[in-house]
Amino acid sequence: MKRLNLIYTKVEDFFFKKDSQTEFLSFFRVAIGIIILLQFIAVMPDFDKLFSSNSIIPQDIMNVFTPDWLITFPKIVHFFQSFGIAENATIVITKISFITLCIFIITGFYSRIAAFLLLILQIALLKGSSFFAYGADFFTSMSLFYLILFPTDPPFSLKNFISTKKPGEVNATPVKRLFQLHISIAYFFSGLDKALGFNWWNGESIWKAIHLPYSNRDLNIDFTWLADHSYLLIIIGWSTILIEMGYPFFIWYKATQKTWLLLTISMHIGIALVLNLYYFSAIMIIWNMTNFYFEQPAKKRIQSSKKKIRTNPLPGQII
Structure with missing residues:
Protein backbone atom coordinates (compact mmCIF):
# COMPACT_ATOMS: atom_id res chain seq x y z
CA MET A 1 0.00 0.00 0.00
CA LYS A 2 2.83 2.38 0.87
CA ARG A 3 4.54 1.57 -2.42
CA LEU A 4 1.35 2.35 -4.35
CA ASN A 5 0.98 5.64 -2.50
CA LEU A 6 4.59 6.48 -3.29
CA ILE A 7 4.08 5.72 -6.99
CA TYR A 8 0.88 7.78 -7.02
CA THR A 9 2.67 10.71 -5.37
CA LYS A 10 5.53 10.58 -7.87
CA VAL A 11 3.12 10.44 -10.82
CA GLU A 12 1.07 13.30 -9.39
CA ASP A 13 4.18 15.42 -8.80
CA PHE A 14 5.44 14.65 -12.30
CA PHE A 15 2.27 15.87 -14.00
CA PHE A 16 0.93 18.50 -11.61
CA LYS A 17 3.71 19.83 -9.36
CA LYS A 18 3.86 23.56 -9.93
CA ASP A 19 7.05 24.90 -11.47
CA SER A 20 7.88 28.57 -10.96
CA GLN A 21 9.99 28.59 -14.12
CA THR A 22 7.92 30.20 -16.90
CA GLU A 23 10.61 31.31 -19.35
CA PHE A 24 9.73 28.48 -21.74
CA LEU A 25 6.20 29.92 -22.12
CA SER A 26 7.44 33.28 -23.38
CA PHE A 27 10.06 31.65 -25.59
CA PHE A 28 7.55 29.27 -27.20
CA ARG A 29 4.96 31.99 -27.83
CA VAL A 30 7.38 34.53 -29.32
CA ALA A 31 9.45 32.01 -31.33
CA ILE A 32 6.47 30.19 -32.86
CA GLY A 33 4.72 33.48 -33.62
CA ILE A 34 7.80 34.81 -35.44
CA ILE A 35 8.38 31.59 -37.41
CA ILE A 36 4.74 31.35 -38.54
CA LEU A 37 4.79 35.03 -39.52
CA LEU A 38 8.01 34.70 -41.53
CA GLN A 39 6.74 31.58 -43.27
CA PHE A 40 3.49 33.33 -44.24
CA ILE A 41 5.36 36.39 -45.53
CA ALA A 42 7.49 34.04 -47.66
CA VAL A 43 4.32 32.45 -49.10
CA MET A 44 2.47 35.73 -49.73
CA PRO A 45 3.89 36.38 -53.23
CA ASP A 46 2.50 33.00 -54.34
CA PHE A 47 -0.72 33.18 -52.30
CA ASP A 48 -2.98 33.35 -55.37
CA LYS A 49 -1.22 30.40 -57.03
CA LEU A 50 -1.74 28.25 -53.93
CA PHE A 51 -5.07 29.21 -52.37
CA SER A 52 -7.22 31.26 -54.79
CA SER A 53 -9.57 30.12 -57.54
CA ASN A 54 -6.66 30.69 -59.94
CA SER A 55 -4.40 28.21 -58.14
CA ILE A 56 -2.02 25.96 -60.05
CA ILE A 57 -4.18 22.95 -59.20
CA PRO A 58 -7.89 23.74 -59.82
CA GLN A 59 -10.04 23.94 -56.70
CA ASP A 60 -12.48 21.42 -58.17
CA ILE A 61 -9.77 18.77 -58.08
CA MET A 62 -8.67 19.58 -54.53
CA ASN A 63 -12.28 19.66 -53.30
CA VAL A 64 -12.65 16.00 -54.26
CA PHE A 65 -10.32 15.09 -51.38
CA THR A 66 -11.92 17.50 -48.88
CA PRO A 67 -14.94 16.54 -46.71
CA ASP A 68 -18.03 18.72 -47.21
CA TRP A 69 -18.26 19.60 -43.52
CA LEU A 70 -14.71 20.99 -43.33
CA ILE A 71 -14.23 24.76 -43.47
CA THR A 72 -11.75 25.58 -46.23
CA PHE A 73 -10.57 28.86 -47.72
CA PRO A 74 -12.52 28.38 -51.01
CA LYS A 75 -15.69 27.95 -48.93
CA ILE A 76 -14.87 31.14 -47.02
CA VAL A 77 -14.41 32.97 -50.34
CA HIS A 78 -17.72 31.58 -51.64
CA PHE A 79 -19.47 32.62 -48.41
CA PHE A 80 -18.33 36.24 -48.71
CA GLN A 81 -19.12 36.28 -52.43
CA SER A 82 -22.75 35.59 -51.52
CA PHE A 83 -22.71 38.99 -49.77
CA GLY A 84 -21.17 40.71 -52.77
CA ILE A 85 -17.58 40.71 -51.48
CA ALA A 86 -15.11 39.91 -54.24
CA GLU A 87 -12.46 37.20 -53.88
CA ASN A 88 -9.61 39.72 -54.04
CA ALA A 89 -11.05 41.58 -51.06
CA THR A 90 -11.33 38.33 -49.09
CA ILE A 91 -7.71 37.49 -49.90
CA VAL A 92 -6.54 40.91 -48.68
CA ILE A 93 -8.58 40.58 -45.46
CA THR A 94 -7.15 37.09 -44.94
CA LYS A 95 -3.57 38.28 -45.33
CA ILE A 96 -4.09 41.20 -42.94
CA SER A 97 -5.87 38.97 -40.41
CA PHE A 98 -3.13 36.31 -40.53
CA ILE A 99 -0.34 38.85 -39.98
CA THR A 100 -2.28 40.67 -37.24
CA LEU A 101 -2.97 37.46 -35.33
CA CYS A 102 0.72 36.51 -35.54
CA ILE A 103 1.66 39.91 -34.10
CA PHE A 104 -0.86 39.42 -31.29
CA ILE A 105 0.77 36.09 -30.47
CA ILE A 106 4.30 37.50 -30.56
CA THR A 107 3.45 40.46 -28.33
CA GLY A 108 1.26 38.43 -26.00
CA PHE A 109 -1.93 40.40 -26.60
CA TYR A 110 -4.67 37.84 -25.89
CA SER A 111 -2.40 35.27 -27.47
CA ARG A 112 -4.61 32.27 -26.68
CA ILE A 113 -7.60 33.80 -28.47
CA ALA A 114 -5.33 34.88 -31.33
CA ALA A 115 -3.87 31.36 -31.56
CA PHE A 116 -7.38 29.88 -31.69
CA LEU A 117 -8.47 32.17 -34.53
CA LEU A 118 -5.18 31.69 -36.36
CA LEU A 119 -5.52 27.91 -36.05
CA ILE A 120 -8.93 28.04 -37.73
CA LEU A 121 -7.56 30.24 -40.51
CA GLN A 122 -4.43 28.12 -40.94
CA ILE A 123 -6.43 24.88 -41.17
CA ALA A 124 -8.82 26.50 -43.68
CA LEU A 125 -5.85 27.40 -45.89
CA LEU A 126 -4.19 24.02 -45.34
CA LYS A 127 -7.21 21.84 -46.05
CA GLY A 128 -8.32 23.99 -48.96
CA SER A 129 -4.98 23.34 -50.70
CA SER A 130 -4.00 19.98 -49.32
CA PHE A 131 -1.84 19.12 -52.34
CA PHE A 132 0.63 21.83 -51.33
CA ALA A 133 0.81 20.82 -47.67
CA TYR A 134 3.66 18.94 -46.02
CA GLY A 135 4.70 17.90 -42.51
CA ALA A 136 5.68 21.36 -41.28
CA ASP A 137 2.13 22.63 -41.84
CA PHE A 138 0.76 20.00 -39.47
CA PHE A 139 3.41 20.91 -36.88
CA THR A 140 2.23 24.51 -37.26
CA SER A 141 -1.31 23.43 -36.39
CA MET A 142 -0.05 21.49 -33.36
CA SER A 143 2.06 24.46 -32.24
CA LEU A 144 -0.99 26.74 -32.33
CA PHE A 145 -2.94 24.11 -30.42
CA TYR A 146 -0.34 24.14 -27.65
CA LEU A 147 -0.43 27.94 -27.61
CA ILE A 148 -4.15 27.65 -26.88
CA LEU A 149 -3.51 25.23 -24.02
CA PHE A 150 -0.51 27.06 -22.52
CA PRO A 151 -1.13 30.11 -20.29
CA THR A 152 1.31 32.17 -22.35
CA ASP A 153 -0.13 35.64 -21.67
CA PRO A 154 0.94 36.25 -18.03
CA PRO A 155 4.74 36.18 -18.49
CA PHE A 156 6.39 38.87 -20.63
CA SER A 157 3.36 40.04 -22.60
CA LEU A 158 1.73 43.22 -23.87
CA LYS A 159 -1.53 42.26 -22.21
CA ASN A 160 0.17 42.03 -18.83
CA PHE A 161 1.94 45.37 -19.45
CA ILE A 162 -1.19 47.40 -20.24
CA SER A 163 -3.51 45.63 -17.83
CA THR A 164 -3.98 47.02 -14.34
CA LYS A 165 -5.18 43.66 -13.07
CA LYS A 166 -2.39 41.52 -11.67
CA PRO A 167 -2.28 38.15 -13.46
CA GLY A 168 -3.02 35.14 -11.30
CA GLU A 169 -0.58 32.33 -10.83
CA VAL A 170 -0.94 29.49 -13.29
CA ASN A 171 0.38 25.96 -13.36
CA PRO A 297 19.35 26.32 -16.37
CA ALA A 298 16.60 27.45 -14.02
CA LYS A 299 17.81 25.09 -11.30
CA LYS A 300 21.40 26.19 -11.78
CA ARG A 301 20.42 29.84 -11.41
CA ILE A 302 18.64 29.08 -8.16
CA GLN A 303 21.60 27.13 -6.84
CA SER A 304 24.06 29.82 -7.87
CA SER A 305 21.97 32.51 -6.21
CA LYS A 306 21.94 30.49 -2.98
CA LYS A 307 25.72 30.14 -3.12
CA LYS A 308 26.10 33.91 -3.55
CA ILE A 309 23.95 34.54 -0.50
CA ARG A 310 26.07 32.15 1.52
CA THR A 311 29.43 33.44 0.32
CA ASN A 312 28.49 37.15 0.25
CA PRO A 313 26.18 37.78 3.20
CA LEU A 314 24.61 41.16 3.70
CA PRO A 315 25.74 43.33 6.66
CA GLY A 316 24.23 41.97 9.83
CA GLN A 317 23.11 38.75 8.16
CA ILE A 318 23.59 35.64 10.26
CA ILE A 319 24.92 32.65 8.31
Whole structure:
Protein backbone atom coordinates (compact mmCIF):
# COMPACT_ATOMS: atom_id res chain seq x y z
CA MET A 1 0.00 0.00 0.00
CA LYS A 2 2.83 2.38 0.87
CA ARG A 3 4.54 1.57 -2.42
CA LEU A 4 1.35 2.35 -4.35
CA ASN A 5 0.98 5.64 -2.50
CA LEU A 6 4.59 6.48 -3.29
CA ILE A 7 4.08 5.72 -6.99
CA TYR A 8 0.88 7.78 -7.02
CA THR A 9 2.67 10.71 -5.37
CA LYS A 10 5.53 10.58 -7.87
CA VAL A 11 3.12 10.44 -10.82
CA GLU A 12 1.07 13.30 -9.39
CA ASP A 13 4.18 15.42 -8.80
CA PHE A 14 5.44 14.65 -12.30
CA PHE A 15 2.27 15.87 -14.00
CA PHE A 16 0.93 18.50 -11.61
CA LYS A 17 3.71 19.83 -9.36
CA LYS A 18 3.86 23.56 -9.93
CA ASP A 19 7.05 24.90 -11.47
CA SER A 20 7.88 28.57 -10.96
CA GLN A 21 9.99 28.59 -14.12
CA THR A 22 7.92 30.20 -16.90
CA GLU A 23 10.61 31.31 -19.35
CA PHE A 24 9.73 28.48 -21.74
CA LEU A 25 6.20 29.92 -22.12
CA SER A 26 7.44 33.28 -23.38
CA PHE A 27 10.06 31.65 -25.59
CA PHE A 28 7.55 29.27 -27.20
CA ARG A 29 4.96 31.99 -27.83
CA VAL A 30 7.38 34.53 -29.32
CA ALA A 31 9.45 32.01 -31.33
CA ILE A 32 6.47 30.19 -32.86
CA GLY A 33 4.72 33.48 -33.62
CA ILE A 34 7.80 34.81 -35.44
CA ILE A 35 8.38 31.59 -37.41
CA ILE A 36 4.74 31.35 -38.54
CA LEU A 37 4.79 35.03 -39.52
CA LEU A 38 8.01 34.70 -41.53
CA GLN A 39 6.74 31.58 -43.27
CA PHE A 40 3.49 33.33 -44.24
CA ILE A 41 5.36 36.39 -45.53
CA ALA A 42 7.49 34.04 -47.66
CA VAL A 43 4.32 32.45 -49.10
CA MET A 44 2.47 35.73 -49.73
CA PRO A 45 3.89 36.38 -53.23
CA ASP A 46 2.50 33.00 -54.34
CA PHE A 47 -0.72 33.18 -52.30
CA ASP A 48 -2.98 33.35 -55.37
CA LYS A 49 -1.22 30.40 -57.03
CA LEU A 50 -1.74 28.25 -53.93
CA PHE A 51 -5.07 29.21 -52.37
CA SER A 52 -7.22 31.26 -54.79
CA SER A 53 -9.57 30.12 -57.54
CA ASN A 54 -6.66 30.69 -59.94
CA SER A 55 -4.40 28.21 -58.14
CA ILE A 56 -2.02 25.96 -60.05
CA ILE A 57 -4.18 22.95 -59.20
CA PRO A 58 -7.89 23.74 -59.82
CA GLN A 59 -10.04 23.94 -56.70
CA ASP A 60 -12.48 21.42 -58.17
CA ILE A 61 -9.77 18.77 -58.08
CA MET A 62 -8.67 19.58 -54.53
CA ASN A 63 -12.28 19.66 -53.30
CA VAL A 64 -12.65 16.00 -54.26
CA PHE A 65 -10.32 15.09 -51.38
CA THR A 66 -11.92 17.50 -48.88
CA PRO A 67 -14.94 16.54 -46.71
CA ASP A 68 -18.03 18.72 -47.21
CA TRP A 69 -18.26 19.60 -43.52
CA LEU A 70 -14.71 20.99 -43.33
CA ILE A 71 -14.23 24.76 -43.47
CA THR A 72 -11.75 25.58 -46.23
CA PHE A 73 -10.57 28.86 -47.72
CA PRO A 74 -12.52 28.38 -51.01
CA LYS A 75 -15.69 27.95 -48.93
CA ILE A 76 -14.87 31.14 -47.02
CA VAL A 77 -14.41 32.97 -50.34
CA HIS A 78 -17.72 31.58 -51.64
CA PHE A 79 -19.47 32.62 -48.41
CA PHE A 80 -18.33 36.24 -48.71
CA GLN A 81 -19.12 36.28 -52.43
CA SER A 82 -22.75 35.59 -51.52
CA PHE A 83 -22.71 38.99 -49.77
CA GLY A 84 -21.17 40.71 -52.77
CA ILE A 85 -17.58 40.71 -51.48
CA ALA A 86 -15.11 39.91 -54.24
CA GLU A 87 -12.46 37.20 -53.88
CA ASN A 88 -9.61 39.72 -54.04
CA ALA A 89 -11.05 41.58 -51.06
CA THR A 90 -11.33 38.33 -49.09
CA ILE A 91 -7.71 37.49 -49.90
CA VAL A 92 -6.54 40.91 -48.68
CA ILE A 93 -8.58 40.58 -45.46
CA THR A 94 -7.15 37.09 -44.94
CA LYS A 95 -3.57 38.28 -45.33
CA ILE A 96 -4.09 41.20 -42.94
CA SER A 97 -5.87 38.97 -40.41
CA PHE A 98 -3.13 36.31 -40.53
CA ILE A 99 -0.34 38.85 -39.98
CA THR A 100 -2.28 40.67 -37.24
CA LEU A 101 -2.97 37.46 -35.33
CA CYS A 102 0.72 36.51 -35.54
CA ILE A 103 1.66 39.91 -34.10
CA PHE A 104 -0.86 39.42 -31.29
CA ILE A 105 0.77 36.09 -30.47
CA ILE A 106 4.30 37.50 -30.56
CA THR A 107 3.45 40.46 -28.33
CA GLY A 108 1.26 38.43 -26.00
CA PHE A 109 -1.93 40.40 -26.60
CA TYR A 110 -4.67 37.84 -25.89
CA SER A 111 -2.40 35.27 -27.47
CA ARG A 112 -4.61 32.27 -26.68
CA ILE A 113 -7.60 33.80 -28.47
CA ALA A 114 -5.33 34.88 -31.33
CA ALA A 115 -3.87 31.36 -31.56
CA PHE A 116 -7.38 29.88 -31.69
CA LEU A 117 -8.47 32.17 -34.53
CA LEU A 118 -5.18 31.69 -36.36
CA LEU A 119 -5.52 27.91 -36.05
CA ILE A 120 -8.93 28.04 -37.73
CA LEU A 121 -7.56 30.24 -40.51
CA GLN A 122 -4.43 28.12 -40.94
CA ILE A 123 -6.43 24.88 -41.17
CA ALA A 124 -8.82 26.50 -43.68
CA LEU A 125 -5.85 27.40 -45.89
CA LEU A 126 -4.19 24.02 -45.34
CA LYS A 127 -7.21 21.84 -46.05
CA GLY A 128 -8.32 23.99 -48.96
CA SER A 129 -4.98 23.34 -50.70
CA SER A 130 -4.00 19.98 -49.32
CA PHE A 131 -1.84 19.12 -52.34
CA PHE A 132 0.63 21.83 -51.33
CA ALA A 133 0.81 20.82 -47.67
CA TYR A 134 3.66 18.94 -46.02
CA GLY A 135 4.70 17.90 -42.51
CA ALA A 136 5.68 21.36 -41.28
CA ASP A 137 2.13 22.63 -41.84
CA PHE A 138 0.76 20.00 -39.47
CA PHE A 139 3.41 20.91 -36.88
CA THR A 140 2.23 24.51 -37.26
CA SER A 141 -1.31 23.43 -36.39
CA MET A 142 -0.05 21.49 -33.36
CA SER A 143 2.06 24.46 -32.24
CA LEU A 144 -0.99 26.74 -32.33
CA PHE A 145 -2.94 24.11 -30.42
CA TYR A 146 -0.34 24.14 -27.65
CA LEU A 147 -0.43 27.94 -27.61
CA ILE A 148 -4.15 27.65 -26.88
CA LEU A 149 -3.51 25.23 -24.02
CA PHE A 150 -0.51 27.06 -22.52
CA PRO A 151 -1.13 30.11 -20.29
CA THR A 152 1.31 32.17 -22.35
CA ASP A 153 -0.13 35.64 -21.67
CA PRO A 154 0.94 36.25 -18.03
CA PRO A 155 4.74 36.18 -18.49
CA PHE A 156 6.39 38.87 -20.63
CA SER A 157 3.36 40.04 -22.60
CA LEU A 158 1.73 43.22 -23.87
CA LYS A 159 -1.53 42.26 -22.21
CA ASN A 160 0.17 42.03 -18.83
CA PHE A 161 1.94 45.37 -19.45
CA ILE A 162 -1.19 47.40 -20.24
CA SER A 163 -3.51 45.63 -17.83
CA THR A 164 -3.98 47.02 -14.34
CA LYS A 165 -5.18 43.66 -13.07
CA LYS A 166 -2.39 41.52 -11.67
CA PRO A 167 -2.28 38.15 -13.46
CA GLY A 168 -3.02 35.14 -11.30
CA GLU A 169 -0.58 32.33 -10.83
CA VAL A 170 -0.94 29.49 -13.29
CA ASN A 171 0.38 25.96 -13.36
CA ALA A 172 1.72 25.07 -16.81
CA THR A 173 3.23 21.75 -15.74
CA PRO A 174 0.38 19.47 -16.97
CA VAL A 175 0.48 20.90 -20.49
CA LYS A 176 4.28 20.96 -20.52
CA ARG A 177 4.44 17.27 -19.56
CA LEU A 178 1.92 16.50 -22.32
CA PHE A 179 4.09 18.43 -24.77
CA GLN A 180 7.26 16.64 -23.61
CA LEU A 181 5.64 13.21 -23.92
CA HIS A 182 4.26 14.15 -27.33
CA ILE A 183 7.66 15.06 -28.79
CA SER A 184 9.30 12.02 -27.16
CA ILE A 185 6.77 9.62 -28.68
CA ALA A 186 6.99 11.35 -32.07
CA TYR A 187 10.77 10.98 -32.24
CA PHE A 188 10.72 7.37 -31.05
CA PHE A 189 8.24 6.16 -33.67
CA SER A 190 9.93 8.23 -36.36
CA GLY A 191 13.16 6.41 -35.56
CA LEU A 192 11.38 3.06 -35.30
CA ASP A 193 9.84 3.54 -38.74
CA LYS A 194 13.32 4.15 -40.15
CA ALA A 195 14.76 1.16 -38.30
CA LEU A 196 12.14 -1.27 -39.67
CA GLY A 197 13.38 -0.80 -43.22
CA PHE A 198 16.83 -1.30 -44.71
CA ASN A 199 17.31 2.01 -46.56
CA TRP A 200 18.48 3.83 -43.44
CA TRP A 201 20.83 1.04 -42.41
CA ASN A 202 22.74 1.00 -45.70
CA GLY A 203 22.75 4.78 -46.21
CA GLU A 204 20.50 4.72 -49.27
CA SER A 205 17.94 7.09 -47.73
CA ILE A 206 20.63 9.66 -46.94
CA TRP A 207 22.01 9.46 -50.48
CA LYS A 208 18.54 9.92 -51.99
CA ALA A 209 17.67 12.78 -49.63
CA ILE A 210 20.71 14.90 -50.44
CA HIS A 211 20.07 14.44 -54.17
CA LEU A 212 16.39 15.41 -54.20
CA PRO A 213 15.54 18.19 -56.69
CA TYR A 214 14.77 20.74 -53.93
CA SER A 215 17.74 19.80 -51.74
CA ASN A 216 21.13 21.48 -51.47
CA ARG A 217 20.07 24.51 -53.52
CA ASP A 218 21.48 27.20 -51.25
CA LEU A 219 24.88 25.82 -50.29
CA ASN A 220 25.21 23.76 -53.49
CA ILE A 221 27.65 21.30 -51.92
CA ASP A 222 29.16 18.63 -54.13
CA PHE A 223 28.28 15.31 -52.47
CA THR A 224 29.52 13.06 -55.28
CA TRP A 225 32.61 12.20 -53.24
CA LEU A 226 30.36 10.31 -50.81
CA ALA A 227 29.95 7.62 -53.47
CA ASP A 228 33.52 6.55 -52.69
CA HIS A 229 32.96 6.79 -48.93
CA SER A 230 29.62 5.08 -48.47
CA TYR A 231 30.46 4.23 -44.87
CA LEU A 232 29.78 7.89 -44.00
CA LEU A 233 26.25 7.55 -45.35
CA ILE A 234 25.78 4.45 -43.20
CA ILE A 235 27.07 6.29 -40.12
CA ILE A 236 24.69 9.22 -40.73
CA GLY A 237 21.76 6.84 -41.20
CA TRP A 238 22.54 4.88 -38.06
CA SER A 239 23.09 8.09 -36.10
CA THR A 240 19.68 9.42 -37.16
CA ILE A 241 17.97 6.23 -35.97
CA LEU A 242 19.91 6.30 -32.70
CA ILE A 243 19.12 9.95 -31.99
CA GLU A 244 15.40 9.55 -32.68
CA MET A 245 14.80 6.19 -31.00
CA GLY A 246 17.01 7.11 -28.04
CA TYR A 247 15.30 10.46 -27.59
CA PRO A 248 12.63 9.44 -25.04
CA PHE A 249 15.25 7.64 -22.95
CA PHE A 250 18.23 9.98 -22.95
CA ILE A 251 16.42 13.34 -23.06
CA TRP A 252 14.72 12.65 -19.72
CA TYR A 253 17.93 11.53 -18.01
CA LYS A 254 19.61 14.61 -16.56
CA ALA A 255 23.14 13.37 -17.20
CA THR A 256 22.50 13.02 -20.95
CA GLN A 257 19.77 15.61 -21.44
CA LYS A 258 22.00 18.42 -22.73
CA THR A 259 23.96 16.05 -24.97
CA TRP A 260 20.83 14.60 -26.58
CA LEU A 261 19.29 18.03 -26.97
CA LEU A 262 22.45 19.22 -28.75
CA LEU A 263 22.49 16.14 -31.00
CA THR A 264 18.83 16.60 -31.94
CA ILE A 265 19.20 20.30 -32.68
CA SER A 266 22.36 19.59 -34.71
CA MET A 267 20.41 17.01 -36.72
CA HIS A 268 17.73 19.58 -37.57
CA ILE A 269 20.33 22.22 -38.46
CA GLY A 270 21.80 19.70 -40.90
CA ILE A 271 18.33 19.05 -42.34
CA ALA A 272 17.80 22.79 -42.76
CA LEU A 273 21.12 23.46 -44.48
CA VAL A 274 21.29 20.38 -46.72
CA LEU A 275 17.63 19.64 -47.48
CA ASN A 276 16.57 23.33 -47.34
CA LEU A 277 13.71 22.46 -44.96
CA TYR A 278 14.21 25.63 -42.91
CA TYR A 279 10.65 26.02 -41.67
CA PHE A 280 10.28 22.43 -40.49
CA SER A 281 13.70 22.47 -38.81
CA ALA A 282 12.98 25.78 -37.08
CA ILE A 283 9.73 24.48 -35.59
CA MET A 284 11.37 21.28 -34.36
CA ILE A 285 14.27 23.21 -32.79
CA ILE A 286 11.75 25.46 -31.02
CA TRP A 287 9.86 22.41 -29.79
CA ASN A 288 13.05 20.87 -28.41
CA MET A 289 14.22 24.04 -26.70
CA THR A 290 10.78 24.77 -25.25
CA ASN A 291 10.50 21.34 -23.69
CA PHE A 292 14.00 20.62 -22.41
CA TYR A 293 16.38 23.60 -22.75
CA PHE A 294 14.86 25.50 -19.82
CA GLU A 295 14.84 22.50 -17.47
CA GLN A 296 18.36 22.65 -16.00
CA PRO A 297 19.35 26.32 -16.37
CA ALA A 298 16.60 27.45 -14.02
CA LYS A 299 17.81 25.09 -11.30
CA LYS A 300 21.40 26.19 -11.78
CA ARG A 301 20.42 29.84 -11.41
CA ILE A 302 18.64 29.08 -8.16
CA GLN A 303 21.60 27.13 -6.84
CA SER A 304 24.06 29.82 -7.87
CA SER A 305 21.97 32.51 -6.21
CA LYS A 306 21.94 30.49 -2.98
CA LYS A 307 25.72 30.14 -3.12
CA LYS A 308 26.10 33.91 -3.55
CA ILE A 309 23.95 34.54 -0.50
CA ARG A 310 26.07 32.15 1.52
CA THR A 311 29.43 33.44 0.32
CA ASN A 312 28.49 37.15 0.25
CA PRO A 313 26.18 37.78 3.20
CA LEU A 314 24.61 41.16 3.70
CA PRO A 315 25.74 43.33 6.66
CA GLY A 316 24.23 41.97 9.83
CA GLN A 317 23.11 38.75 8.16
CA ILE A 318 23.59 35.64 10.26
CA ILE A 319 24.92 32.65 8.31
